[in-house]
Amino acid sequence: xxxxxxxxxxxxxxxxxxxxxxxxxxxxxxxxxxxxxxxxxxxxxxxxxxxxxxxxxxxxxxxxxxxxxxxxxxxxxxxxxxxxxxxxxxxxxxxxxxxxxxxxxxxxxxxxxxxxxxxxxxxxxxxxxxxxxxxxxxxxxxxxxxxxxxxxxxxxxxxxxxxxxxxxxxxxxxxxxxxxxxxxxxxxxxxxxxxxxxxxxxxxxxxxxxxxxxxxxxxxxxxxxxxxxxxxxxxxxxxxxxxxxxxxxxxxxxxxxxxxxxxxxxxxxxxxxxxxxxxxxxxxxxxxxxxxxxxxxxxxxxxxxxxxxxxxxxxxxx
Ligand code: ADP
Numbered sequence: 001x002x003x004x005x006x007x008x009x010x011x012x013x014x015x016x017x018x019x020x021x022x023x024x025x026x027x028x029x030x031x032x033x034x035x036x037x038x039x040x041x042x043x044x045x046x047x048x049x050x051x052x053x054x055x056x057x058x059x060x061x062x063x064x065x066x067x068x069x070x071x072x073x074x075x076x077x078x079x080x081x082x083x084x085x086x087x088x089x090x091x092x093x094x095x096x097x098x099x100x101x102x103x104x105x106x107x108x109x110x111x112x113x114x115x116x117x118x119x120x121x122x123x124x125x126x127x128x129x130x131x132x133x134x135x136x137x138x139x140x141x142x143x144x145x146x147x148x149x150x151x152x153x154x155x156x157x158x159x160x161x162x163x164x165x166x167x168x169x170x171x172x173x174x175x176x177x178x179x180x181x182x183x184x185x186x187x188x189x190x191x192x193x194x195x196x197x198x199x200x201x202x203x204x205x206x207x208x209x210x211x212x213x214x215x216x217x218x219x220x221x222x223x224x225x226x227x228x229x230x231x232x233x234x235x236x237x238x239x240x241x242x243x244x245x246x247x248x249x250x251x252x253x254x255x256x257x258x259x260x261x262x263x264x265x266x267x268x269x270x271x272x273x274x275x276x277x278x279x280x281x282x283x284x285x286x287x288x289x290x291x292x293x294x295x296x297x298x299x300x301x302x303x304x305x306x307x308x309x310x311x312x313x314x315x316x317x318x
Contacts, residue, residue, distance in 0.1 A: 036160030045205030167202025
């Protein structure tokens with residue numbers, strides 16, 4: 001059994017998104033038509049690819065999975081589109097990285113299920129090229145993005161639905177850990193699942209990764225049952241810090257708290273101090289820090305909260 005959930009029931013959390021998906025699927029099935037094109041937005045590791053495969057399973061559709069950076073030539077995208085059958089789902093990860101030329105191929109494909117291509121042939125003076133329009137099957141495009149702000153307006157407007165995934169609560173992450181442990185036939189205590197959840201930065205991918213390291217640790221130490229103590233020792237061994245904060249977030253907090261005494265500081269100053277663009281700061285770094293209550297956005301700039309000061313002082317000690 002795969003650790004990736006296959007159905008909506010197995011997909012834990014994201015209740016609002018699941019409600020919307022359920023309605024879209026029910027309606028498409030009753031209309032006996034393909035689903036409208038969908039954008040899945042949200043930080044990495046929150047379950048966008050998983051949700052796309054869940055949607056395909058629930059629809060009884062085939063899914064082709066690709067990622068914008070691997071689409072290098074026009075032929076790649078034309079080949080993908082023409083290989084789809086009615087009801088199939090095409091999943092393009094990191095769709096914000098699709099080049100404008102390829103986006104333009106998608107517009108008529110998404111809107112009218114048509115593909116405008118130029119074919120050429122002949123030799124020497126008899127060379128010719130002509131534009132032809134191909135009919136495509138009625139497919140569904142699911143695009144995933146960590147940076148919705150980077151999507152061009154014309155592309156975004158061709159998606160019928162935008163579903164935004166949010167960070168998971170510790171309770172939900174603990175459920176995810178419990179489910180995966182069961183699949184892996186690993187014995188783990190309830191409180192140990194919560195301890196893993198607390199270090200997973202709201203992200204199932206991190207939770208699953210920590211569980212694997214904890215399992216390695218328990219095997220190597222011949223522990224049959226994983227308890228909180230085992231989790232803590234494994235976290236220490238593998239240097240997994242509190243809240244699973246990553247280096248970019250840590251750098252952000254240090255600049256705000258240590259270099260600017262907690263702020264307020266403006267976005268432009270943060271950009272140059274971190275050497276990052278506005279979008280990375282606003283869409284990748286800040287959502288988690290806001291959610292954790294580490295920072296607040298005010299009219300005069302970003303301000304560190306007590307929790308951020310506390311976190312950094314404990315962090316230095318560990
Ligand atoms: P993304 O595409 O957003 O980067 P993935 O879909 O690859 O994230 O998910 C990362 C991992 O987390 C997968 O291995 C998947 O099993 C797990 N996962 C994600 N969302 C859920 C969920 N809602 N319930 C259970 N497991 C999940």
